[in-house]
Amino acid sequence: MDIIVENFSKNYGPQRAVDNISFTVRTGEIVGFLGPNGAGKTTTMKAITTFLEPTSGNIRVGHFSIFNQGEEIRKVIGYLPENNPLYTDMTVIDYLEFIARLHSIPKEHIFQRILEMVAICGLEGEKHKKIGELSKGYRQRVGLAQALIHDPQVLVLDEPTSGLDPNQIIEIRDLIRRIGKEKTVLLSSHILAEVEATCDRILIIDKGKIVADGTTDELRRRSQGSEMVKVTIEDAEPNEVYQALSELETVETVSFRTGMDNGFEVQSKAEMSSKRDIFLLCKGKGWILTEMTPFTASLEDVFRELTTH
Amino acid sequence: MDKILIITRKELKQFFDSLMAYILLVGFLGFSGFFTWLFGSDIFLVGQASLQTFFAIAFWTLFFFIPSLTMRMIAEERKSGTIETLLTKPISDWQVIIGKFLGTLVLVCIALVLTLPYYFTISSIGKIDHGSVISGYLGLILMSGVYISIGLYASSISCNQIVGFLLALLIGMFFHIIFDVISTGFTGLPGEVFSYLSMATHFESISRGVIDSKDLIYFFSLIVLGLVLTHRNLARSRS
The missing domain is CATH 3.40.50.300 (P-loop containing nucleotide triphosphate hydrolases)
Structure with a gap:
């Protein structure tokens, strides 16, 4: 029924x-x-x-x-x-x-x-x-x-x-x-x-x-029009890195990862990838890029995105 | 009908599980027994083999006890939310209301049955008019029906039991005594109207042994009115 x-x-x-x-x-x-x-x-x-x-x-x-x-x-x-x-x-x-x-x-x-x-x-x-x-x-x-x-x-x-x-x-x-x-x-x-x-x-x-x-997969995919990566950049002043990442052309938002001084979450603009830009940025500035992990949005993120305005 | 009886059974069970039933029975028998046999214008003072004294006392004790039985009927279901469980089961609002009405009425009837020894005692002392005893009990049951119906309505107004109790007493007070008092202050049509509205008028005539359709219409129309208003309140909580 x-x-x-x-x-x-x-x-x-x-x-x-x-x-x-x-x-x-x-x-x-x-x-x-x-x-x-x-x-x-x-x-x-x-x-x-x-x-x-x-x-x-x-x-x-x-x-x-x-x-x-x-x-x-x-x-x-x-x-x-x-x-x-x-x-x-x-x-x-x-x-x-x-x-x-x-x-x-x-x-x-x-x-x-x-x-x-x-x-x-x-x-x-x-x-x-x-x-x-x-x-x-x-x-x-x-x-x-x-x-x-x-x-x-x-x-x-x-x-x-x-x-x-x-x-x-x-x-x-x-x-x-x-x-x-x-x-x-x-x-x-x-x-x-x-x-x-x-x-x-x-x-x-x-x-x-x-x-x-x-379905859960459909919802994730939908909110994932944009790519998300976790990065860790060492040997650099965090605020300076934050600033530089934000200014990249392909980057939509940057946020600090909780509990880490030099970890960031980077969300790319729709249909773009910022991975290469981040690498080139670090290379140019002489920063050490120790982690770059793409990740998928959790259902929590989807939920937050859809229900907060 | 099955469904109505399921509710009736449940209400009765709740009365007995929660001690309410025992308090009512002991209280009712205590009060009515004390004033019928021991104190005031009791049976020995009146010196007649009749239950009129008992009926006059039960007329008042029931008036005060019934609101305390009906006050939780709907208010508590609303407050605890069980009304939602109940009204989403295959049962109609009417069946719920009538089931609750009958549940209380049955409890009152149990209390009245327990006073039958009064009747046996007196009929062994002297010659008693059996017809007036039967119609007197009928009068008490009908009057209880009216106050239960009013009590259910009062209980359906809010989710507060105290409001249910006080409102039932307040509305009941009008029928029980206020209309009677007012009617003595008027002559002609207004006096007759108020006199007709007064419970005492009808109860006295029926407890003397006169079963008149005028009285029956009075009792039943008040019962129906109370239940219809209760139903309306219940339906309103759905919108």
Whole structure:
């Protein structure tokens, strides 16, 4: 089942949280939703799960539209809301049973299904505790368990790994990847490495607009219109080198590498290479060039480039 | 209907898990028992085999207890965000609201059932009018329905439980006593209107054993009104 978002906009009073965005998440695809705080990720997810009504535009899940078939959508969606709200005075088992009943799971399967979820999410030792007594990581697992309990076709997860320790993060990532093979998954995250490791495709949203949509490789390539090199130049006055590098014709920007006196990052102008110029500069000035390493932009750089203005 | 009962069950379970239910039961039975049997114009002072004394006391105790049951119903779900989990499950807003309404009503009914020994005791002492006892209990249940409905509405206004409690009491106060007081100051049509709006008018007639459609319409229209307003508030949080 695909998630199809068409010209979706959402206003909170006079403020426009999401501005006319469109995208599709296909079956068998895991899409990561990235963006700075307040970019509109959560709002979009709330609209997909029928919690919020769009100001304009339409959202469809499979053949169902959120406007008149909301209840059909809610049957097929598993949703982990932001901040993972739970009934803190219920026990884990009671809570999962409550959710399972709401999803009309047949009575004879409920108990077995709960045990399965408890095993998958690693809640074995905590299942009889009240949710309020659990640590954040365990609560997060309960949140995931309730989202998965009815074996949904579509998963919408708002920051699924927040509060988990590194081992749990890897477990949950594996779980999501396994589920994502045959289902439709949209997840949001602040952790870029996680999105890179889990997702097939990335959507970057900023100020309510989609600023990038593609695989991690595509996004890197796009921001890499220009060549980047790390250089180390010794036997020279750093500020003088900085000045000289900046003045090269092919160089766009120069910056100091953190923690090094004589290391620099040089970004060339689009479609140009500055490597030869840097070498010739050093040769002419009698500086010692001890390192010159081309490097690719990390996803962090892409993200920063797209979302800071 | 299934879905409504799932919510009802959950609310009841939460009442009993959180001690709220026990506090209500002990408090309600304590107050009504004390004033019915031991103090003030109690049954022995009245000297009649009737539950009128108990009904008059329950009329007030329920009025104060019900807002404390309903105050968290929606406010807490909003505050903790669980309303989002709930409303994104295959269940309609109406089912959630009616489920919560019934959950509270069932708890009140449990409290009332526990007062049945009063009835057995008195009927063994003297000749009691069974019809008026039944309609008296019916009156208490209907009145509770009205205040639960008002309480749900008050709880749906904000995410603050205290606001939910005080607002429910404030609105309830009008129906419980203020309209009654006002009606005595007017003659003619305004007096009749205020008198009709007063809970006491309808409760007294029903607890005397008169089940009149005029009274039933009053109770049910207030219940429906409260629930419709609650639904509107819930729907507004989606936009």
